[in-house]
Amino acid sequence: MKEIEIIVKEDGIRIDKYITDYLEDYTRNFIKKLISSKEVLVNGIAIKPSYNVKSGDTINILLPTDEVGKILAEDKELEIIYEDDYIAVLNKPSNLIVHPTETIREGTLVNRLLFRFKNLSDLYQPFRPGIVHRLDKDTSGLIIIAKNNDTHGKLKSMFQNREIEKHYVAIVHGKVDEEVVIEKPIGRDIYNRTKMAVVEDGKYAKSILRPICYNDEYSLVEVLISTGRTHQIRVHLSSLHHPVLGDKTYGIKKEKINTNRQMLHAFYLKFNHPILDKRIELIAPLHEDYIETIKKCNLDYECYKELVLNLED
Incomplete structure (x- = not known):
């Protein structure tokens, strides 16, 4: 136990x-x-x-604790952006659940981690070895993995204290032509407990929305989050009537442009290494399907590349 x-x-x-x-x-x-x-x-x-x-x-x-023993290692691809003795940072693909649950035991990121890494933290729940934070199944991008409990605990505190800077890029419906600061509380949807919503008695949540490029139908935006509520970006953007393209839960039911997932990607991380005391800045390349969708929306991929170059400087 x-x-x-x-x-x-x-x-x-x-x-x-x-x-x-x-x-x-x-x-x-x-x-x-x-x-x-x-x-x-x-x-x-x-x-x-x-x-x-x-x-x-x-x-x-x-x-x-016998639940852990039922999670099998799977020899499948991992895109490792950074690795040392304490952490690894991966570029997670879309359509991949981060960790097993009571009913799902195969085909998750954790199954792949168990094959690739000898050591993973087991600080909290038996289904989450190495997992410090999560990304939704259909959200791609950077995710930090802890290799021991001490590192995991320190990273967890850093997230809670907002010491880890995370930037996302999203394709959204509508024209976003100026920066928007969104401070709306998020909690369980009172009509559907499987969903989140902006609710009066929810937990404080803050997102900052910055336009990268746009037209009358779609915008490519950068999103910075100061808090990490469940589905925060998707709920906040939907509340502004700029839902993420391809979001089947909070988005538009009938899309003009068909996608196999929501167009949300965690592309940039910046933090001080919890053990080695060095500055870590990482960028996860967009996957091909994301780049193709940018072009289908008549948005300028060069603007995104310029944003990345500025962050690297």
């Missing part, structure tokens, strides 16, 4: 729901079974699934 400890920072949410939102890889029924089996304690005491958490509560959860 592996123990996870959570310090509650909210009031009035049922504990089975609270844990499910925190441990997104597990279903609510699975969490209820853990609670019923007394594998979940609040302040050292067994509780019922209907218990409402209070700010300051300490939740201790025992998770079965």
